[in-house]
Each structure stands twice: as C-alpha cells, then as structure tokens.
Amino acid sequence: MKYVSTRGWVSRPEFCDILLGGLAPDGGLYLPESVPTVRRDELDAWRHLSYDGLAFEILSKFITDIPADDLRDICARTYTADIYRHVRTGDDPGRIAPLHWLEPGKLGLLAISNGPTLAFKDMAMQLLGNLFEYVLEKRGETINILGATSGDTGSAAEYAMRGKSRVKVFMLSPHGKMSAFQRAQMYSLADGNIFNIAITGMFDDAQDIVKAVSNDAAFKAQHCIGAVNSINWARIAAQVIYYFHGYFAATSDNVQKVAFSVPTGNFGNIFAGYIARCMGLPIVRLILATNENNVLDEFFRTGVYRPRSASETHVTSSPSMDISKASNFERYIFDFVGRNPAMVTKLWKDLDAGGAFDLSSTPFFARLPESVFVSGKSTHADRLNMIQDVYEHYGLMIDPHTADGMEVGKHYASRLPVDVPLLVLETAQAAKFADTIREALGVDPEIPASLQGLEALPQRVEVMPPDVSAVKAFIAARA
Numbered sequence: 001m002k003y004v005s006t007r008g009w010v011s012r013p014e015f016c017d018i019l020l021g022g023l024a025p026d027g028g029l030y031l032p033e034s035v036p037t038v039r040r041d042e043l044d045a046w047r048h049l050s051y052d053g054l055a056f057e058i059l060s061k062f063i064t065d066i067p068a069d070d071l072r073d074i075c076a077r078t079y080t081a082d083i084y085r086h087v088r089t090g091d092d093p094g095r096i097a098p099l100h101w102l103e104p105g106k107l108g109l110l111a112i113s114n115g116p117t118l119a120f121k122d123m124a125m126q127l128l129g130n131l132f133e134y135v136l137e138k139r140g141e142t143i144n145i146l147g148a149t150s151g152d153t154g155s156a157a158e159y160a161m162r163g164k165s166r167v168k169v170f171m172l173s174p175h176g177k178m179s180a181f182q183r184a185q186m187y188s189l190a191d192g193n194i195f196n197i198a199i200t201g202m203f204d205d206a207q208d209i210v211k212a213v214s215n216d217a218a219f220k221a222q223h224c225i226g227a228v229n230s231i232n233w234a235r236i237a238a239q240v241i242y243y244f245h246g247y248f249a250a251t252s253d254n255v256q257k258v259a260f261s262v263p264t265g266n267f268g269n270i271f272a273g274y275i276a277r278c279m280g281l282p283i284v285r286l287i288l289a290t291n292e293n294n295v296l297d298e299f300f301r302t303g304v305y306r307p308r309s310a311s312e313t314h315v316t317s318s319p320s321m322d323i324s325k326a327s328n329f330e331r332y333i334f335d336f337v338g339r340n341p342a343m344v345t346k347l348w349k350d351l352d353a354g355g356a357f358d359l360s361s362t363p364f365f366a367r368l369p370e371s372v373f374v375s376g377k378s379t380h381a382d383r384l385n386m387i388q389d390v391y392e393h394y395g396l397m398i399d400p401h402t403a404d405g406m407e408v409g410k411h412y413a414s415r416l417p418v419d420v421p422l423l424v425l426e427t428a429q430a431a432k433f434a435d436t437i438r439e440a441l442g443v444d445p446e447i448p449a450s451l452q453g454l455e456a457l458p459q460r461v462e463v464m465p466p467d468v469s470a471v472k473a474f475i476a477a478r479a
C-alpha cells in the first residue's frame, strides 16, 4: 500500500516511511492511495476472530511493508486482555472493547476505554508503541518524543512507550491543572525512559514550548525529536478495528447494519469509522457529537468550516473535545471534494490566513444528505442530564464525553430503521472525570479495582518555569 498526501506531494511512501513522521513535506496529511475494500466472504470469516486476529486482518490491508508474521506478532502483543483489563466492577476483564447493551438490540455502549489510561486513545497508542519499537529496531534508530498534554493524549503516549528501549518521552503538562487522578496516572510511572515536566503555566504555555523546540530544526535533528500527534495515520488505522469489532458484536443473521455515535474533537475517531464504511462495513449512520466547541457540527449543518481562535474556544466539562480546529478534518475534505489536492491546498491556504471556507454552494455539499454523517452539539446541561439519565435507567456511570455521544445519538436514534442498533462509543471512563460526575450524581465515580491505590503511589515530575531554553537543556542532558 502506498500513501498520498492530501495536498498532492508526488512521492508515494509506504507505511513504515510515514510512521515516525508527522505531516507530509507539503504540509498535507497522509492517506492510503486507495481505501482497501473488504469482500463479503472476508467479512463473514472475520466475525469469529479474536480482537488481535481481526486487528491483523485489517491492518495488513494498510501495512504491506511489514512481514505478515511480524505484524501478527505485534497485534498479539498489543491487544491483550491484560492491557485492556481496567473494567468496571462486575465486568469481564478478559474481553477487549466489549459491547454493553443498554436496550438489547437497540442501544449499546462500545467500551473502548478499558486500556491503561481509561480513554480510547490507548486503543491506537498501544499499537503505535509497538510499531515504533519495531521500526526503530529495524533501522537502528532512536527517537525522543516531545509533547504537551492537558490529560488524555500524553498519558496514553507514556503508557504506550514505557520501557521501550529506543524511545524516550518528554511530556509537558500544566503544573497543578490536571485532576489528581490524571496526575497520578502520569507522574507515578517509574520507567527510566519517561520524563514528566510540569510547566508553571497553562496548557498553551506548554504547547508553545513544544512548538518552539520543534521549530528549532538543528536541535530537532541533533536530538531526534519526534511526536505522536493525532494526525498519525497509524492511529486512524488502529481505530478502524473497533468499528468492525463493534459491528460483529451487535449484528446477527437478522441484524445486518449498525449506526455509531461518536464524541468528536479532532475528527480522528469518527474518521476511522468513515474509513471502515468506505472499506465496505455496513454502517448506515455516523453521528458526530460535539460539545460547545461545535466547529464540526457547524460544517455538517451549513457547509462552512470556521476554525476558532483560542479566545473563542470554550473550556468545557468534556475537555478532550475542546478543540479550535479539527486536525484530521483535512483528510475527510480531501475525499469530500473528490480527492482534489489542488482544491484542498487552496482551502487550507484560506484557513491559514485566518479565514474560513464555505462549501455550501458546491455540488459536494448538495450530496451531503446522502452521506453517512449527521451531527449535533451537546452542552454542559445536556451532559449532566444524560449522565443522570443513564445512571437512573441503566445503573451505569458514563463519562462526560460519552454523555455527549449519547445525547446527540439519542436525538437521531428515532430516525434509524427499527432493525439498526445504535452503538455509542464510550471514549473514556467516568473515573477520570470525578468533578463532573459529582456535579451530576452527587457521588464519586468508581475507580476500576485494577487502578485503586494509584493516587498513593510515589510521583516523579520535574517542575519548570515556561522557559524554552531550560526545557531544551533538560532534554539535551537526557536524550
């Protein structure tokens, strides 16, 4: 499989060549040259595979430059019951991405948040860790991953890279701004290749330092600085797997199609669902749920894509969806405008100049009603109500992001054909967001038994001022 850039870069690299990098040299995002399709007989055969077996079948369509035996081994080491054991009390810890029916055959929760950090980022990041290790070993290279996090992505990256001999992680976080549970998750890691740096400032200060270091080409090259950002194609490919898995769990001889509702920020998760559908998975609806930061809902309703400024970006109670622009959206727009790189380049030039783009009067937008997407927005009040509702009716605590997915999903559920179940992706567990759970329910969320005592473990973190040269010196001494 060759990969192309959304902006038309002429070289067509293979998977391992794009794995460790970020953007294509022309500033675009990588996509497979053509989306591989799945035959009906393959789909039937895959139904009975284990999660790692299914992962191998799907990934081998996107990754053709790793020998099959090696890829199979990577999948077997990535998708183990032990890594995804952080389940709610009473749940079976032996199953990966289990489906919980709330209303049998009608409404289900697909639990993709049972990994080490209790958010779905683990589903892809754990694979990325093993792929990085494999490719670096083959090439005799090392990498120093530098990132800034306000919670989910940084911890998922650390748990994926811990103990990997050719990888070090330098993760900046805003000092004192994360929840006690999130701090404990990151700072209790004792692995020698993980470095937590708490910046005395806000998340944006940490992010600015990462940008400044990354813009120093000489420093970057000298210390092999890399990133694990949300636009990495391998993360999308890994997320395709659970759409197939969820489909198999929800369907039978009588039920042949499904709909998914997806709490959305950077458009990575739901884009993987779109790819699954392009591959031939019978998905009738992808319901895109945003929070108050409704950039994407606005596009699907009006055809106008208008990224927000920092001051227009709301700080909400579903913080992992607090985005000002959706970094994976360019991949979808590339398809939307008929895989036209010149048009994508022009649209993003307008955006980079601080503008917006309006596709409402194009034939592409006119065809949107026939597409798989619908969208909606959920607010803080909706979120609290939905957390209460699900707790009262089904006895389950859902996290604020999943509540957004449930809110918008339920809005569209009544318009689905009767034999199409709606699966809401449970993107995180309630335990991560204790404040909002207390606000909604008046009680503390339950922490999975496997993680109780986490907050009592010793923590290791370097507190530093928001000073680029100090951070560079710290990295240079340890990279």
Ligand SMILES: *Cc1c(COP(=O)(O)O)cnc(C)c1O
Residues within 6 Å of the ligand: 119, 120, 121, 152, 230, 263, 264, 265, 266, 267, 268, 269, 270, 320, 321, 401, 427, 428
């Ligand atoms: C990252 C994240 C999201 C948003 O996913 P995207 O792929 O960015 O759309 C939703 N919920 C949770 C809990 C997350 O961590």
